[in-house]
Amino acid sequence: MEEDEFFGEKTFQHYCAEFIKHSQKIGDGWEWRASKDCSDGYMCKTHFQVKNGTAVSHQGTSDHVQTFLPVEEALDAPLDDFEVTETTAAAEVIKYEYHVLYSCSYQVPVLYFRASFLDGRPLALKDIWEGVHECYKTRLLQGPWDTITQQEHPILGHPFFVLHPCKTSEFMTPVLKNSQKINRNVNYITSWLSIVGPAVGLNLPLSYATAASHDEGNVSGQDSSTERKSLEEH
Amino acid sequence: MTDDKDVLRDVWFGRIPTCFTLYQDEITEREAEPYYLLLPRVSYLTLVTDKVKKHFQKVMRQEDISEIWFEYEGTPLKWHYPIGLLFDLLASSSALPWNITVHFKSFPEKDLLHCPSKDVIEAHFMSCVKEADALKHKSQVINEMQKKDHKQLWMGLQNDRFDQFWAINRKLMEYPAEENGFRYIPFRIYQTTTERPFIQKLFRPVSTDGQLHTLGDLLKEVCPSAVAPEEMWFTWVMPKSDVLMIYLSYC
Numbered sequence: 001m002e003e004d005e006f007f008g009e010k011t012f013q014h015y016c017a018e019f020i021k022h023s024q025k026i027g028d029g030w031e032w033r034a035s036k037d038c039s040d041g042y043m044c045k046t047h048f049q050v051k052n053g054t055a056v057s058h059q060g061t062s063d064h065v066q067t068f069l070p071v072e073e074a075l076d077a078p079l080d081d082f083e084v085t086e087t088t089a090a091a092e093v094i095k096y097e098y099h100v101l102y103s104c105s106y107q108v109p110v111l112y113f114r115a116s117f118l119d120g121r122p123l124a125l126k127d128i129w130e131g132v133h134e135c136y137k138t139r140l141l142q143g144p145w146d147t148i149t150q151q152e153h154p155i156l157g158h159p160f161f162v163l164h165p166c167k168t169s170e171f172m173t174p175v176l177k178n179s180q181k182i183n184r185n186v187n188y189i190t191s192w193l194s195i196v197g198p199a200v201g202l203n204l205p206l207s208y209a210t211a212a213s214h215d216e217g218n219v220s221g222q223d224s225s226t227e228r229k230s231l232e233e234h
Numbered sequence: 235m236t237d238d239k240d241v242l243r244d245v246w247f248g249r250i251p252t253c254f255t256l257y258q259d260e261i262t263e264r265e266a267e268p269y270y271l272l273l274p275r276v277s278y279l280t281l282v283t284d285k286v287k288k289h290f291q292k293v294m295r296q297e298d299i300s301e302i303w304f305e306y307e308g309t310p311l312k313w314h315y316p317i318g319l320l321f322d323l324l325a326s327s328s329a330l331p332w333n334i335t336v337h338f339k340s341f342p343e344k345d346l347l348h349c350p351s352k353d354v355i356e357a358h359f360m361s362c363v364k365e366a367d368a369l370k371h372k373s374q375v376i377n378e379m380q381k382k383d384h385k386q387l388w389m390g391l392q393n394d395r396f397d398q399f400w401a402i403n404r405k406l407m408e409y410p411a412e413e414n415g416f417r418y419i420p421f422r423i424y425q426t427t428t429e430r431p432f433i434q435k436l437f438r439p440v441s442t443d444g445q446l447h448t449l450g451d452l453l454k455e456v457c458p459s460a461v462a463p464e465e466m467w468f469t470w471v472m473p474k475s476d477v478l479m480i481y482l483s484y485c
Contacts, residue, residue, distance in 0.1 A: 036429055104436050105365045105420075122343045149357060150347045152314065157431040159347050166364060166373070 007188060009040065012102040012109060015189040016043045022211040028204075035155045042112075042155060043100040043189075049201060051092040093118050098202050100189065101154060108168040109189060111196050112153055112160040125150060128161055131201055148200075163196050171195065187212035246396050248275035250321050251331040254286045257305075260338055261298045266290055270331065274394060275318030278359070279304055279311060280349040281392060290336055298338065303346055305335045310345045314358050315424075323426055356388050363387065366420035367406055369436075375406055414446065415439030423457055433457055 016032060020043065023030035034041035099112040115123040115131075128148065151162045172192055179186040190212045194204045249272040256266040269289045273282060280302075287302050304311040306324050311334065315323075325332050341348070349355065367376035376384075383402050390399025409416055419439050422432040435456050439447055 104434065105368045125348075149354075149361070151358075152312070152347065152431055154432070154434070155430055157429065158344055164361070166368070 007107050009102050015187050018187055019189045022208055026207055045098050047096050049094050049096055051094055096201060103165050106165045108165050109192055110165045111163045113200055114160045132199055185213055246276055248318060250275060253331040253333050254336050256290050257335050257337045262293045264293050266293045273317045277317055278355055279313040279317060281355050300339060301341045303337050303341055305337060310342045312346060313349050314347055323424055359388060360384060369418040369420045370416035
């Protein structure tokens with residue numbers, strides 16, 4: 001379709017391709033998936049996270065043992081600390097999938113995600129909210145239905161959680177304006193993902209910022225204060 | 235748009251006679267009779283089936299009841315699709331009434347969105363209306379409305395109040411006199427033959443040389459692999475491009 005807007009689908013795909021190039025360099029796991037009819041596609045990444053971040057400890061103190069340990073395993077588990085920790089680890093590992101799609105209605109990228117335990121049980125929305133960092137909670141609690149909602153993935157058709165795109169251009173405009181002012185090149189996807197990702201457990205290594213400036217052959221001092229500032233303002 | 239009022243009313247008041255039967259493996263204390271209901275095409279399953287839920291829960295114990303969900307011939311029904319769309323996609327070639335099976339257990343997490351309250355339906359509906367306006371007016375009309383107008387739109391749908399709904403919706407259907415239509419036409423094409431849930435692309439109501447686009451133009455552009463437009467069957471067939479916009483813009 002036509003691209004009379006600043007951020008059309010082709011632009012989106014270009015920035016994703018640049019982003020993925022860097023991801024491949026540092027082994028960050030992002031890849032491009034084309035839709036079956038190849039008319040479009042999305043960027044995706046899967047990562048595993050341990051709930052509470054402590055289950056792989058070898059200390060095996062009772063603090064780390066979760067109450068949802070399966071009954072049979074609880075009865076059979078020997079008193080050996082290491083084995084208790086192993087079983088705990090399986091119960092607490094969560095698989096996160098992140099998909100970055102393009103919204104032609106809002107002409108911005110949109111973050112879709114879902115989480116499940118290793119046995120396939122999906123995490124509910126309230127569990128996802130519990131995993132949201134403190135600094136985002138106030139805003140999300142004010143209007144939860146406006147920000148993270150469960151929706152149908154427009155290409156795969158399955159339920160995913162989505163960060164609503166209608167405010168995206170609002171917070172991205174200052175980032176882009178500022179980068180123009182200081183004459184620094186910005187990968188829209190990198191900047192956008194570094195702002196919205198942390199709200200749902202997705203963090204970007206800082207080297208993405210370096211890569212973005214180098215893309216157009218522009219060498220500049222590295223600081224992500226531009227992105228952080230916009231984050232605080234919004 | 236006033237001469238299209240009849241069409242608008244026909245679309246709004248469309249109904250599908252439906253028979254709800256409890257899934258045979260649900261645990262009941264006594265036999266559950268089927269429940270008959272006329273479903274509004276323009277509404278959503280979870281919004282209009284409170285009576286269905288109450289009817290079946292009367293013969294069940296609380297502990298055997300969790301989130302309700304509906305299924306037709308083995309396919310879980312997506313409550314977030316308009317009822318008319320579900321019927322046309324899955325059951326239009328079968329005899330009436332539409333036979334839907336009701337479940338209270340084993341919610342299919344991989345197929346269906348959860349619907350824990352009416353607020354979720356409202357949020358989904360409003361999200362569709364907003365997205366449509368983003369395409370039609372760059373969100374200007376919807377954003378200029380007050381919260382009470384948004385609420386009136388939703389209440390009109392929830393309470394089946396045509397006039398209440400259209401008092402607000404008509405503003406979303408207007409465009410400046412100097413323009414020939416909306417910026418882009420909000421549409422989605424659903425097919426059972428594809429994995430992709432729907433086709434949605436940017437499409438202008440007028441071509442670059444000023445010709446008004448028709449439904450046939452739209453299909454040729456976004457769905458060329460489909461059967462020839464003349465042979466396709468639509469629920470509400472409208473050859474005129476301005477009437478086209480009204481139907482398609484309803485979201």
